[in-house]
Amino acid sequence: AAHALYVAHDPAAAIKLIPADANGSGYLDFSQQALRAIALSELGNASARDALVALVGAAKLPFQKGTAELALAQHDERTGGIDRVYAADSKITDPDVREILLRFKAGPPLLRARAGDAKGAKRERDVALYTLLYKDLTRGFYSDFVTDLALMPAGVKPIAEDDYTTPSYANIAIFNGKGSTTGYVCPAIRTTAQTLAAKPKDSTGLLCLADFVRTNDLDPDFYGSAHALDDTPAQGELGSTKSLFAGKPFSRLEVYKGIIADPAAIANNKAYALYRAVNCYAPAGNNACGGVDVPQSQRKAWFNKLKTGYPATTWAKQLKYYW
Numbered sequence: 001a002a003h004a005l006y007v008a009h010d011p012a013a014a015i016k017l018i019p020a021d022a023n024g025s026g027y028l029d030f031s032q033q034a035l036r037a038i039a040l041s042e043l044g045n046a047s048a049r050d051a052l053v054a055l056v057g058a059a060k061l062p063f064q065k066g067t068a069e070l071a072l073a074q075h076d077e078r079t080g081g082i083d084r085v086y087a088a089d090s091k092i093t094d095p096d097v098r099e100i101l102l103r104f105k106a107g108p109p110l111l112r113a114r115a116g117d118a119k120g121a122k123r124e125r126d127v128a129l130y131t132l133l134y135k136d137l138t139r140g141f142y143s144d145f146v147t148d149l150a151l152m153p154a155g156v157k158p159i160a161e162d163d164y165t166t167p168s169y170a171n172i173a174i175f176n177g178k179g180s181t182t183g184y185v186c187p188a189i190r191t192t193a194q195t196l197a198a199k200p201k202d203s204t205g206l207l208c209l210a211d212f213v214r215t216n217d218l219d220p221d222f223y224g225s226a227h228a229l230d231d232t233p234a235q236g237e238l239g240s241t242k243s244l245f246a247g248k249p250f251s252r253l254e255v256y257k258g259i260i261a262d263p264a265a266i267a268n269n270k271a272y273a274l275y276r277a278v279n280c281y282a283p284a285g286n287n288a289c290g291g292v293d294v295p296q297s298q299r300k301a302w303f304n305k306l307k308t309g310y311p312a313t314t315w316a317k318q319l320k321y322y323w
Contacts, residue, residue, distance in 0.1 A: 001035045011039035025060050033058065034067060041075045049075060056091040069094045074238055077105055082244070086114060099127050100239045103169060103229050107244030108132060108144065115151045126170040133175045134218075134229055137189070137209065139247025142197035149175065149190060169228045174216045179208070183314075184272050186211055201258075203265040207272060210252040214276075219252065220290040251291030253280050260302070267310055274306040275315035281323040299323060 004013040018036040037055050040048035052072040059065035069092045076084050076092075082105055085092050092098060102114060102124070114120060114128035129151055136145035158173040159166050179187040186192060186208035195205040213219060220230060230249040233240040256277035259265045265273070278299050280289035287293050303322035310316050 001032065001039075005035055005039050005042070011042040014039040015043075025058065027061060027064075030055075030058065030061070030064050034071065038071055041071070041078075049079075049081075053091055066094055069097055070238060073097045073101065077101060077238065077241055082106065083110060086110065095121065095124065097238065098124060100233070102128050103131050104232060104239030105241065105243055106131070107246075108136075108141075110244070111135075112148065112151065115148075123166070123170055126172050127167075130169050130172045130175075131229060133172070134169075135245050135247070137193065138213070138250030139245065140196075140200065141247070142193040142200070145193045146190060146197065152176065167228065168217075177212070177216075180211065180215070184208075184211060201262070203259045203262060203269040203273075206255050206259065207269060207276075209250075210255045210276065213250060213252055219288050220249065249290065251289060253277060253287060253289035253291035253294075256280070256289075257291070260305075268313060271306055271310035271313040271315045274302050274310070275319050278302050278306070278319060278322050282321075283323065285323040296323070 001014040001017040004010045004017060014035055018032045018039075020036070033051075033055055037048065037051035040051050049072070052068065052075055056065065056068040056072060059068045073085055073092050076082055082101055084090060085098060085101055102111065106114075106128070111128045111132035115125050115132055117125065129148075132148055132151075133145060136142070136148055152172060152175065156173045156176060159168070159171045175189060177189055179185075179189070179191070184207065189209075189212050192205050192208040192212065195202055196209065199205065232243070256273040259269055259273035260277065262270075277289075280287050281299055282288075285296070299322045303319065306313075306316050306319060
């Protein structure tokens, strides 16, 4: 039956090999019923979900419940029933399974509901709120970000550096940041979002959003940060179907390219965009900012443009190399 399902990709054959009325609580019996329920799901059979729910109820031995919950969650994801995972009577309680679907699949309404559910687990609420605010910002839903900040609990503190049990995608305190007062000066991220809500192409607002991403280690190559929300799981894994949250992942490099090419951007903003675009490749020549890669010749051209076009700026004086 396993060969029929996973090698021959013939779920109908797998179902024929396994009786529907098998009972017993041993691993072999459980595995047979798991295969049968998954095969029903693969076929789109109307009885598939009932079989998967029954499988969760039959799980008694170690590893059985996790297996059954994962299969049920994948079924609900693929059939457009993700809300069932978070219903009050949901059979899916595994926190990892629930968080994966929040991070990669859930749309704004579900994330808001989970973030605001006072009866929900704290970490799940934090993951939902972080995902909501992060995607509001990086997908261009700036007005929604300002509104959704109302879901932030009072007195939230950042995750301690030595807290290895809480993932970065639960660190909701970063959205309470006050902004920067040195270097390229930026206000709190709330103010930046308000600016971009009114003027989505405002170069100062976009540079401050990019600096928020940079200073909070949210670039796609930084382990445990943005990639934890933006890198879709491999095909077939939980959370791999199309996200219900519209928009594409954010790229600092693409922001900088746009400002460099923007005739309306002020000189200091163009200079800072050039400085940061070159630094996307520091120190090893690898792009750390996401987006479409550029050759070294383009980085050299940016470097020369900064040095010759904006020589009096802080950014031209600070930049010594291109990579």
